[in-house]
Each structure stands twice: as C-alpha cells, then as structure tokens.
Amino acid sequence: YDGGICTRLDCVSLGVVVNQAAQRFYDEGEDFWPKRYAIWGRLVAQQPGQLAYSVIDSKATGRFMPPVFPAFKANTIEELAALVNLDPLELRKTIDSFNQSCKTGTFDHNVLDDCHTENISPAKTHWALPINQAPFYAYPLRPGITFTYLSLKTDETAAVFFQGKPSANMFVAGELMAGNVLGKGYTAGIGMSIGTIYGRIAGASAARAIQVNAQLQEEVHATA
Structure with missing residues (x-):
C-alpha cells in the first residue's frame, strides 16, 4: 500500500537502514530528504525481496513526522531483530560496528552536520549518532511509485x-x-x-x- 506522504518515512537519516541480511548498503546521511527519498526507493528495490528496515533508537523519536503505520518496537536490538525476522546476531553485529565508527560532533538535523562515521563501509557522512538508547524501533521500507518516466516525446514548445x-x-x-x-x-x-x-x-x-x-x-x- 502506497499512501503517499502518510506512508513516507523521514527517519532514514536518523539511524541505519539494513536489508534482510541485516547489512547496511548505503550512506543514510548523504543528503536531505528532497533528494534522498527517490534514491532510497531505487536502492530498496535492488535489495532481496525489495525490503529493508530503518532502525533507530529513542533519541530519534520526535525528530521526524511519524507515518500512519507504527514501527516495530523492542527493548533490545536482538528482540527487535526477531520481530522483523532478521538474524539477531547479524543485526547486533551491524549496530555495534556502526556505533563504534561514529565520530560524534555537533548534531543538527537541519544542516549537513559534522556527525559522521570513520573506518566503515558504507560510511554515514552526516547525522551519525550511536544507536544505543532503548527502546529501539524498526520501520519496514518498500519502494513506491510517485509517477513513471514513460511519456510522449515532445520538443521545447511542448x-x-x-x-x-x-x-x-x-x-x-x-x-x-x-x-x-x-x-x-x-x-x-x-x-x-x-x-x-x-x-x-x-x-x-x-x-x-x-x-x-x-x-x-x-x-x-x-x-x-
């Protein structure tokens, strides 16, 4: 179901995004949402099952407009993994690795701040904070259609x-x-x-x- 803005998730930049193997696959802090939401649609479509999860902790709540559907919620990363059918050990490993790589500066979600990761691939270039404050949340991500690129051929006069x-x-x-x-x-x-x-x-x-x-x-x- 694609309900437009009601189902769009703006929390991607506030945590990490993992696929069904519990692995990150792109820089969650690359840019602001007007650019990134189309990029993430394509990225998620390329993942197994066209499914991914945005994982955040309680520090991120209140910093984005919540969608109409609630997140999965748990007190530990392992419990959260079980709720969304991810390998608990793999998700724990991914989160720990990400947390250790975070070089926290001055967090500001309104600008391209200096909170970033080091020595991890893919990097997170902005808004990188450790995911370490329970409860933890996971939002399923799936690609949706805004409109197609199929069109009639025209010139500059339309x-x-x-x-x-x-x-x-x-x-x-x-x-x-x-x-x-x-x-x-x-x-x-x-x-x-x-x-x-x-x-x-x-x-x-x-x-x-x-x-x-x-x-x-x-x-x-x-x-x-």
Missing part, C-alpha cells in the same frame, strides 16, 4: 511528436511529458515544477497554434 515530427496542434504538460526532462534522479517537487513550467509553455504554444489556424482560415476565405 509539441507532441508523430512519426518523428512535432505536431502543429497537440501540446502536453506534466506527467505526459516529464520523461523528456527527467533522468535517473528526482528531487522533491520537480514533477510539479515541470507541470507548472510546461503548462505555461503548452498553453502559449496552443494559443499560437489557434492564431495560426485562424489566420489560415481567413486566408482561405479571402482567396475563395
């Missing part, structure tokens, strides 16, 4: 291509043409930005097409 040529009177905006702009990455809000910008472009192009057609009709009538 004209739809037919047989390799731009249409004289058909123009599109938004998701119908977003694939012409987007690559592999996605930043929060860019879909709405494309819709807004190309909505204006398509509207202006359509208005010009109507004017051209009206002029042609006048010329035809004048000739007749």
Whole structure:
C-alpha cells in the first residue's frame, strides 16, 4: 500500500537502514530528504525481496513526522531483530560496528552536520549518532511509485511528436511529458515544477497554434 506522504518515512537519516541480511548498503546521511527519498526507493528495490528496515533508537523519536503505520518496537536490538525476522546476531553485529565508527560532533538535523562515521563501509557522512538508547524501533521500507518516466516525446514548445515530427496542434504538460526532462534522479517537487513550467509553455504554444489556424482560415476565405 502506497499512501503517499502518510506512508513516507523521514527517519532514514536518523539511524541505519539494513536489508534482510541485516547489512547496511548505503550512506543514510548523504543528503536531505528532497533528494534522498527517490534514491532510497531505487536502492530498496535492488535489495532481496525489495525490503529493508530503518532502525533507530529513542533519541530519534520526535525528530521526524511519524507515518500512519507504527514501527516495530523492542527493548533490545536482538528482540527487535526477531520481530522483523532478521538474524539477531547479524543485526547486533551491524549496530555495534556502526556505533563504534561514529565520530560524534555537533548534531543538527537541519544542516549537513559534522556527525559522521570513520573506518566503515558504507560510511554515514552526516547525522551519525550511536544507536544505543532503548527502546529501539524498526520501520519496514518498500519502494513506491510517485509517477513513471514513460511519456510522449515532445520538443521545447511542448509539441507532441508523430512519426518523428512535432505536431502543429497537440501540446502536453506534466506527467505526459516529464520523461523528456527527467533522468535517473528526482528531487522533491520537480514533477510539479515541470507541470507548472510546461503548462505555461503548452498553453502559449496552443494559443499560437489557434492564431495560426485562424489566420489560415481567413486566408482561405479571402482567396475563395
């Protein structure tokens, strides 16, 4: 089930993310959420079973908007692992290794702070705090669809291509043409930005097409 913002998890940067082997697989502190949530969707989709878990401790609670579904909660890492069907020893090993690598500076979740890890791969470059204060929480992560990159081919005037040529009177905006702009990455809000910008472009192009057609009709009538 994908409920949009109600099911989106903003706690990824506040702990670690592990796959079903209880192993970390990417830098949880790479960047702010407008960039990272699309990246994490792709990363989780590449994991076994397209499933991962965001593991945090009680220090992280209150620092993000909780989703509609509650987390798994336990007083120990081993108990938490059992709740989500992970190997308790492997998760304990992953958490201990992460905790030992944390070089705590001045934590500030509003900036790219200096709390980072050392001598661990993958590194966590920001917001790295030891996961050591019970209770512990695990949120399941699964990829969801914001929109697809499939679209009609257009040019800079938002004209739809037919047989390799731009249409004289058909123009599109938004998701119908977003694939012409987007690559592999996605930043929060860019879909709405494309819709807004190309909505204006398509509207202006359509208005010009109507004017051209009206002029042609006048010329035809004048000739007749």
